[in-house]
Amino acid sequence: MKRYIGFKSVNLVLRMCLVISVPANGATMPPALIPLPQSVVMKDGTFTLDKDTRIIYYRDGTGGARETAELAAQTLRPATGYPLPVVSSRAADDADNAITFGLVRDGKIFKSDGYALRVSSRGAAVRASTSAGLFYGLQTLRQLLPPEIFSGKKVNRPIWRMPCVDIFDYPRFTWRGMHLDVGRHFMPPEFIKKYIDIIAMHKMNSVHWHLTEDQGWRIEIKKYPKLTQIGAWRDQTLVGHKKDRPAKFDGTRYGGFYTQSEIREIVEYARRRHVNIVPEIEMPGHCQAAIAAYPELGNTDKHLSVYTTWGVNPNVFNVDETTIRFLQNVLTEVMDLFPGKFIHIGGDEVPKTQWKNSPRAQARMKELGLHNESELQSYFIGRMDKFLTSKGRRLVGWDEILEGGLAPGATVMSWRGEKGGIAAAKSGHDVVMAPSSYTYFDHYQSKDPDEPLAIGGFLPLEKVYSYEPVPAVLTEQEATHVLGAQGQLWTEYIKTPDQLEYMAFPRACALAEVVWTSPNKKEWHGFLDRLETHLKRLDAMDVNYRKVAK
Numbered sequence: 188m189k190r191y192i193g194f195k196s197v198n199l200v201l202r203m204c205l206v207i208s209v210p211a212n213g214a215t216m217p218p219a220l221i222p223l224p225q226s227v228v229m230k231d232g233t234f235t236l237d238k239d240t241r242i243i244y245y246r247d248g249t250g251g252a253r254e255t256a257e258l259a260a261q262t263l264r265p266a267t268g269y270p271l272p273v274v275s276s277r278a279a280d281d282a283d284n285a286i287t288f289g290l291v292r293d294g295k296i297f298k299s300d301g302y303a304l305r306v307s308s309r310g311a312a313v314r315a316s317t318s319a320g321l322f323y324g325l326q327t328l329r330q331l332l333p334p335e336i337f338s339g340k341k342v343n344r345p346i347w348r349m350p351c352v353d354i355f356d357y358p359r360f361t362w363r364g365m366h367l368d369v370g371r372h373f374m375p376p377e378f379i380k381k382y383i384d385i386i387a388m389h390k391m392n393s394v395h396w397h398l399t400e401d402q403g404w405r406i407e408i409k410k411y412p413k414l415t416q417i418g419a420w421r422d423q424t425l426v427g428h429k430k431d432r433p434a435k436f437d438g439t440r441y442g443g444f445y446t447q448s449e450i451r452e453i454v455e456y457a458r459r460r461h462v463n464i465v466p467e468i469e470m471p472g473h474c475q476a477a478i479a480a481y482p483e484l485g486n487t488d489k490h491l492s493v494y495t496t497w498g499v500n501p502n503v504f505n506v507d508e509t510t511i512r513f514l515q516n517v518l519t520e521v522m523d524l525f526p527g528k529f530i531h532i533g534g535d536e537v538p539k540t541q542w543k544n545s546p547r548a549q550a551r552m553k554e555l556g557l558h559n560e561s562e563l564q565s566y567f568i569g570r571m572d573k574f575l576t577s578k579g580r581r582l583v584g585w586d587e588i589l590e591g592g593l594a595p596g597a598t599v600m601s602w603r604g605e606k607g608g609i610a611a612a613k614s615g616h617d618v619v620m621a622p623s624s625y626t627y628f629d630h631y632q633s634k635d636p637d638e639p640l641a642i643g644g645f646l647p648l649e650k651v652y653s654y655e656p657v658p659a660v661l662t663e664q665e666a667t668h669v670l671g672a673q674g675q676l677w678t679e680y681i682k683t684p685d686q687l688e689y690m691a692f693p694r695a696c697a698l699a700e701v702v703w704t705s706p707n708k709k710e711w712h713g714f715l716d717r718l719e720t721h722l723k724r725l726d727a728m729d730v731n732y733r734k735v736a737k
């Protein structure tokens with residue numbers, strides 16, 4: 188990549204000579220691509236983007252090629268300042284000085300959202316059989332240019348060129364996810380878009396948006412306005428670590444929520460970047476904010492306010508028919524906002540004490556012929572599963588939903604290690620791997636005492652990179668149920684977008700390669716080398732990543 192440096196003052200004539208004199212031995216340094224593509228063949232020469240370069244799309248049957256061409260122009264214009272007009276053409280293959288995006292009909296040559304990217308000295312061409320494939324081709328193409336191309340502002344650089352190369356690429360998994368908890372700390376809509384941009388640039392395709400918590404309900408629900416009028420605001424917040432004694436609070440009211448129109452805008456923003464948003468509405472635990480808003484959803488007469496500290500909370504929803512209906516009404520509005528197939532209903536960390544002590548819950552268990560509270564939880568999740576399935580959606584839940592029997596349509600997110608995921612895959616259920624030991628980015632990333640306060644744990648970059656989402660104990664058939672993996676960002680101790688970026692990156696860059704690249708091509712030291720250039724891209728995007736010591 189050093190070849191890009193030192194060209195600042197060359198004139199056009201010299202520039203032509205240099206282009207011609209690029210080494211003809213085929214030994215050009217491979218570009219620093221993250222995630223690493225399945226196949227990269229370097230060729231001689233370069234293609235130079237200039238003020239006359241056009242962006243061409245063709246075979247626009249589904250609209251996908253045009254949309255990607257327009258996104259390409261949008262992402263390449265700010266840094267270069269070039270006009271990069273977007274045009275349609277039937278003869279795109281013959282175009283000179285152009286970047287072309289073409290949808291091809293033969294799906295078989297491109298595995299699941301794969302793409303081919305060919306750069307010659309005359310131009311760059313991306314071919315795919317899905318619009319997502321074209322989008323991933325665009326992400327690779329951006330990474331072939333100098334890192335400053337990722338800047339949102341004009342960069343003072345006389346030459347923008349990329350090496351000639353043939354790339355053939357496709358993802359390993361279909362669920363390449365990052366999670367974001369906005370319940371503990373609210374993150375503004377503008378930041379959610381930035382987060383989506385960074386994730387999409389890593390060819391990840393799923394954001395799990397954890398929208399409700401004990402400490403705050405963050406999604407406007409028209410039918411139940413108090414969820415945000417009351418549930419989105421807490422009186423104060425714990426200061427320092429939960430284990431600190433005496434416990435201190437900041438005395439400052441805190442909160443925020445997303446309106447439905449903000450959510451629609453974010454969902455559309457994500458869609459254009461081939462990111463599916465999986466909304467999570469937590470039930471029957473982690474719901475104190477909702478009970479504070481509508482006390483009839485709880486199990487006791489005690490008045491509850493929105494929770495101001497962290498940890499597993501005894502206050503859970505009751506299992507009355509009215510509560511089930513309330514939550515299904517909430518899910519109806521959620522489904523209207525989020526068109527994706529998967530709806531996450533939480534299901535984790537549900538203490539059973541209140542159900543044990545509640546005459547109503549006990550009567551309900553008896554009436555339903557259930558033997559214990561785990562079966563009651565399973566019944567509750569089962570009702571949600573039936574409801575979501577009847578609307579053509581699929582339920583996802585944390586691995587506790589296995590307890591008391593797994594609902595027929597459920598997909599399991601395995602966070603307490605891989606046990607839950609293995610059990611689910613063996614019984615024919617889909618699984619997303621999210622084990623805390625490899626994918627909890629709220630854990631410390633070094634032993635440096637100056638690391639900002641975090642929840643605990645220790646998850647260095649290399650450990651994330653080493654993760655293998657398919658457990659060896661699964662047969663080939665069972666392994667097909669592993670949809671992929673996901674990085675978690677719980678925000679008890681993450682108060683701002685800046686700090687969130689610090690915790691997320693570059694660990695998410697490592698995870699991107701885990702879920703995209705074939706395991707036999709992954710190599711830690713190669714990744715670290717490529718990361719050096721990649722971090723300059725994140726610099727250009729103003730991402731406050733954690734610096735990496737080599």
Ligand code: TNX
Nearest residue numbers: 535536585602627629642677
């Ligand atoms: C456990 S993981 C939780 C979250 C916490 C997280 C902190 C999971 C499904 N539940 O409520 O924020 O640990 O690491």
